[in-house]
Amino acid sequence: MNTMQTADLAAGRGALGAGLVVAGIVVLALLIGMFLFGSRRVRNDDSRRPRPEEQPRMPEGGPVREVREHREPEEMPRTDERLTPHELKGHGNAGTRTSAAQERPRWDEGGSGGFGSGGPGAH
Numbered sequence: 001m002n003t004m005q006t007a008d009l010a011a012g013r014g015a016l017g018a019g020l021v022v023a024g025i026v027v028l029a030l031l032i033g034m035f036l037f038g039s040r041r042v043r044n045d046d047s048r049r050p051r052p053e054e055q056p057r058m059p060e061g062g063p064v065r066e067v068r069e070h071r072e073p074e075e076m077p078r079t080d081e082r083l084t085p086h087e088l089k090g091h092g093n094a095g096t097r098t099s100a101a102q103e104r105p106r107w108d109e110g111g112s113g114g115f116g117s118g119g120p121g122a123h
Contacts, residue, residue, distance in 0.1 A: 069102060070098075073096055
């Protein structure tokens with residue numbers, strides 16, 4: 001192998017390396033351009049921000065407060081036949097009624113508070 005052939009091989013590899021760098025830069029520029037185009041398109045498709053006069057307002061009577069009450073479940077109807085869900089009362093508050101006692105239930109004195117809590121429990 002003479003030095004002329006070795007120089008041609010080295011020059012060919014250098015051009016190939018430079019071509020790969022240029023191709024990488026082109027791909028990177030395309031990816032950045034696609035990202036910018038996509039983010040601009042998403043921003044334009046979003047609904048506009050509401051104006052101050054379109055913001056929600058507080059009710060006339062002031063803020064609405066949470067209602068705390070204890071509720072009792074409705075009694076399960078006693079029948080000899082199996083009932084299907086549509087034959088029972090509704091879910092949520094539709095199947096309950098306001099309890100007569102509105103005090104918050106408390107643990108019995110000396111009670112453990114829960115299974116496995118380590119307390120002696122009620123004896």
